[in-house]
Structure formats: C-alpha cells, structure tokens
Amino acid sequence: MSLLQPFFQQCASAAFSISFPSHSFYVSVSKRTFISCCSSQSQTALVDAPVDSKIAERDEIRLGLPSKGRMAADTLDLLKDCQLSVKQVNPRQYVAQIPQLSNLEVWFQRPKDIVRKLLSGDLDLGIVGLDTVSEYGQGNEDLIIVHDALDYGDCRLSLAIPKYGIFENINSLRELAEMPQWTVEKPLRVATGFTYLGPKFMKEHGLKHVIFSTADGALEAAPAMGIADAILDLVSSGTTLRENNLKEIEGGVVLESQAVLVASRKALIQRKGALDTTHEILERFEAHLRALGQFTVTANMRGGSAEEVAERVLTQPSLAGLQGPTVCPVFCKRDGKVTADYYAIVICVPKKALYKSVQQLRAIGGSGVLISPLTYIFDEETPRWRELLSKLGI
Ligand SMILES: Nc1ncnc2c1ncn2[C@@H]1O[C@H](COP(=O)(O)OP(=O)(O)OP(=O)(O)O)[C@@H](O)[C@H]1O
Ligand SMILES: O=P(O)(O)OC[C@H]1O[C@H](OP(=O)(O)OP(=O)(O)O)[C@H](O)[C@@H]1O
Numbered sequence: 001m002s003l004l005q006p007f008f009q010q011c012a013s014a015a016f017s018i019s020f021p022s023h024s025f026y027v028s029v030s031k032r033t034f035i036s037c038c039s040s041q042s043q044t045a046l047v048d049a050p051v052d053s054k055i056a057e058r059d060e061i062r063l064g065l066p067s068k069g070r071m072a073a074d075t076l077d078l079l080k081d082c083q084l085s086v087k088q089v090n091p092r093q094y095v096a097q098i099p100q101l102s103n104l105e106v107w108f109q110r111p112k113d114i115v116r117k118l119l120s121g122d123l124d125l126g127i128v129g130l131d132t133v134s135e136y137g138q139g140n141e142d143l144i145i146v147h148d149a150l151d152y153g154d155c156r157l158s159l160a161i162p163k164y165g166i167f168e169n170i171n172s173l174r175e176l177a178e179m180p181q182w183t184v185e186k187p188l189r190v191a192t193g194f195t196y197l198g199p200k201f202m203k204e205h206g207l208k209h210v211i212f213s214t215a216d217g218a219l220e221a222a223p224a225m226g227i228a229d230a231i232l233d234l235v236s237s238g239t240t241l242r243e244n245n246l247k248e249i250e251g252g253v254v255l256e257s258q259a260v261l262v263a264s265r266k267a268l269i270q271r272k273g274a275l276d277t278t279h280e281i282l283e284r285f286e287a288h289l290r291a292l293g294q295f296t297v298t299a300n301m302r303g304g305s306a307e308e309v310a311e312r313v314l315t316q317p318s319l320a321g322l323q324g325p326t327v328c329p330v331f332c333k334r335d336g337k338v339t340a341d342y343y344a345i346v347i348c349v350p351k352k353a354l355y356k357s358v359q360q361l362r363a364i365g366g367s368g369v370l371i372s373p374l375t376y377i378f379d380e381e382t383p384r385w386r387e388l389l390s391k392l393g394i
C-alpha cells in the first residue's frame with residue numbers, strides 16, 4: 001500500500017495535485033481517474049518485507065498467468081507449445097493445473113496483480129509484460145526476470161505529442177525539454193497510466209517542469225480534449241497514435257517490452273521445489289523459442305567419404321549448423337554390392353538464412369533438399385539458467 005494512500009482516501013472527492021519538491025514533479029489525481037500515485041520517493045512503501053525475510057508456508061508452487069487482456073491467450077499458447085497445457089475447468093475459474101508439473105498451481109490474475117502478488121509472496125512465478133513488471137515492481141530487488149524474451153506482447157512505452165500546433169516542429173525529447181512554454185506555473189502536462197516509470201524517466205532526462213495525470217485508458221484522446229500536452233503509453237502498431245494525430249519523438253521511448261517470466265527471489269531460494277520447477281519451465285521455454293527461429297535442412301550429397309563431405313559443407317558460412325553438420329552414408333545396392341556414394345547431411349539453419357543456405361548447399365553439390373520445422377532445441381545447459389543461478393548467488 002502506498003504511504004500516500006490514506007491521504008488520497010481523505011481527499012477522495014476532489015481533484016488535487018501533489019508535488020515532490022526534491023523531484024520537481026507533480027502528480028495530479030482526480031477521484032474518477034485515480035489508480036495509484038507514487039514517485040520514486042514513495043517506493044519504500046511497496047517494499048514491505050526485506051528480501052531475506054521468511055516466506056509463507058505452503059506446499060505448492062504458484063504461477064500467476066494473465067486472466068484477461070491481450071497477454072492471456074498468447075501465454076496459454078506458449079505453454080501449450082512447450083507441452084505444458086493448462087487445465088482450466090471453465091474460464092471463470094481462477095485456479096488451474098498443469099498436469100506435467102504436479103507441484104505447481106496456476107492462478108489467473110490481472111497482470112498488475114501478478115506483480116503485486118509476487119511481491120507480497122502470494123505467487124512465486126508469473127508471466128506478464130516487462131512494462132508491468134517495471135511499473136508495478138518499481139525496481140524491487142525481490143523480482144527476478146528468469147526469461148526476458150518470450151517473443152510475444154511486443155510493445156514500447158513511449159512519449160507522444162500532437163503533430164500540430166506548438167509541437168509541429170518538435171521531434172525529439174531534447175527539443176520538447178527546451179520549449180520555453182514549460183515553467184513552474186505552466187508545466188508540461190503528461191497523461192499516463194505509468195505513474196512510476198513516467199516521473200522517473202522525466203527526472204532521469206532532466207525535464208524539470210512536468211505534471212502527470214492518469215486515466216485507465218484511451219489516453220490518446222487527452223491532448224485533443226485539452227487535458228494534456230503529451231501522453232506516455234504503450235505503442236505497438238502505432239495505429240492509435242496515428243488516428244489521434246499524435247507522434248512519437250526521438251529519445252522518447254521509456255521501455256521496450258515483451259512478455260517475460262518473472263519470479264520472486266525469496267520463493268526461488270526458500271520454497272521447496274521452486275527452483276527445480278523454474279528450471280523445467282525455463283528449459284522448455286528456451287528449447288521451444290530457440291527452435292522457433294530455425295529449420296532442419298536435410299540434403300543429399302555425392303562424396304568419397306563422410307569427412308570429405310563435411311569439409312565441403314564447412315566451407316560454407318551458413319551451413320555450420322548448431323555444432324556442425326551431421327553426415328551419414330546413404331547406402332544403396334549396386335551390382336549386388338552395398339555402397340555409399342551419397343551422404344545425407346542434416347543441419348539446423350536460421351529461418352532468416354534459409355534461402356542463402358539452400359543456395360550454398362546447391363553450390364557444393366547438394367540435391368534433394370528437404371526443409372522441416374524444428375520443435376525443440378534442448379542444449380546442454382541454457383544460458384539463462386546460468387544467469388539465474390548467478391543472480392541468486394548460487
Ligand atoms: N498495443 C498494446 N497496448 C497495450 N498493451 C500491449 C500492447 N501490445 C502489447 N501489450 C502488452 O499487453 C499487456 C496487457 O495489456 P492489456 O491492455 O491487455 O492489459 P491491462 O492493461 O493490464 O489490463 P487493463 O487495461 O484491463 O487494466 C501490456 O502490459 C503489454 O505488456
Ligand atoms: O499502437 P497500437 O497498436 O495502436 O496500440 C496502442 C494502444 O493499445 C492500448 O490500448 P488498449 O487497446 O489496451 O485500450 P485502452 O486504451 O482501453 O487500454 C494502448 O494503451 C494504446 O492505446
């Protein structure tokens with residue numbers, strides 16, 4: 001709970017603004033649009049327990065998944081692709097199981113509540129956007145990003161201003177900051193749902209006279225309604241900005257975001273089985289996501305020996321595969337004798353380099369090139385697992 005919350009409750013019927021003198025920021029909040037209001041000064045309010053304090057006892061490990069919104073379906077799809085199907089009896093039931101992970105309980109929650117519940121110890125693991133972790137986690141060191149690139153939910157938190165009026169020739173954050181219009185009496189008015197990241201970004205970039213207001217959605221309307229000069233919101237396709245006559249500016253991206261797997265450090269260290277379960281989920285995610293970018297390529301090649309074929313393949317930069325080509329003899333019977341004039345080579349190639357690889361294979365005598373999708377690539381050890389252990393000091 002924010003330290004400021006009792007104060008907000010007292011003033012709940014009025015619109016008001018609060019200044020944080022050492023930051024030169026104001027946050028204006030109206031009762032109707034109030035979500036939460038915090039500056040970096042009030043952050044300690046969220047850190048309600050030290051990282052090494054004891055966690056609540058329970059047997060199962062809890063994973064929080066988005067209950068609704070644009071992350072929900074993609075998250076279930078990712079888990080399914082990793083052979084971790086979530087068994088939910090009906091969509092309004094908020095608890096579910098993943099049969100492959102017997103000690104794990106899935107809890108469906110709003111993304112921001114997943115982060116809050118990781119901090120309060122009510123969840124151990126969660127999948128949400130990095131923007132949500134950064135906004136509601138507020139740099140709390142109990143939160144650890146286990147996988148930072150789950151490959152969906154891509155968007156950026158970006159500052160946008162009108163294309164018209166006094167902003168017509170403003171195209172960068174520096175130009176915006178240098179506009180003579182912003183003073184103590186008349187600060188730049190920014191509408192945002194990101195009341196932690198917004199002020200932090202402005203402070204870090206030296207924008208002195210800024211005031212924030214907040215609303216739950218449709219922020220892009222605020223400048224045209226005369227409520228704000230700029231907005232700070234998530235952008236993915238850019239359509240909403242364009243349709244509302246707004247533009248992004250150079251240096252105005254606060255954060256690049258996509259879905260991440262996040263954990264409570266305390267839970268990983270203290271809860272029995274939490275680290276093993278995280279390892280298994282991480283391995284499955286890594287294996288699937290690595291495979292997504294690759295094809296298996298099989299081709300036949302005439303040659304005197306496996307080594308000679310391998311030499312030829314390795315002269316081509318796009319044909320090295322993961323650890324080098326697999327070369328196997330293709331046996332056929334000629335004049336009653338079993339011989340191997342051909343060799344089959346099997347390699348993985350990045351999807352982006354597919355056509356170049358096919359050309360290189362042909363150039364060294366490859367024929368009958370077969371391309372198949374790859375489902376998983378399990379490496380000896382995932383680099384992110386090493387990283388996690390080192391973040392945990394293990
Ligand atoms: N264009 C986008 N706009 C908003 N979020 C996006 C976009 N693209 C990807 N995302 C990701 O989806 C996440 C969830 O967004 P969504 O609007 O579904 O939920 P929410 O904002 O938490 O819920 P609500 O709006 O009901 O409070 C965001 O935090 C972000 O990580
Ligand atoms: O760049 P785009 O692809 O146009 O997406 C950006 C828009 O999507 C989100 O709104 P959302 O759809 O969640 O509606 P909301 O305003 O009610 O939150 C976000 O807040 C932007 O308004």
Ligand SMILES: [Mg+2]
Pocket residue numbers: 217
């Ligand atoms: Mg939304």
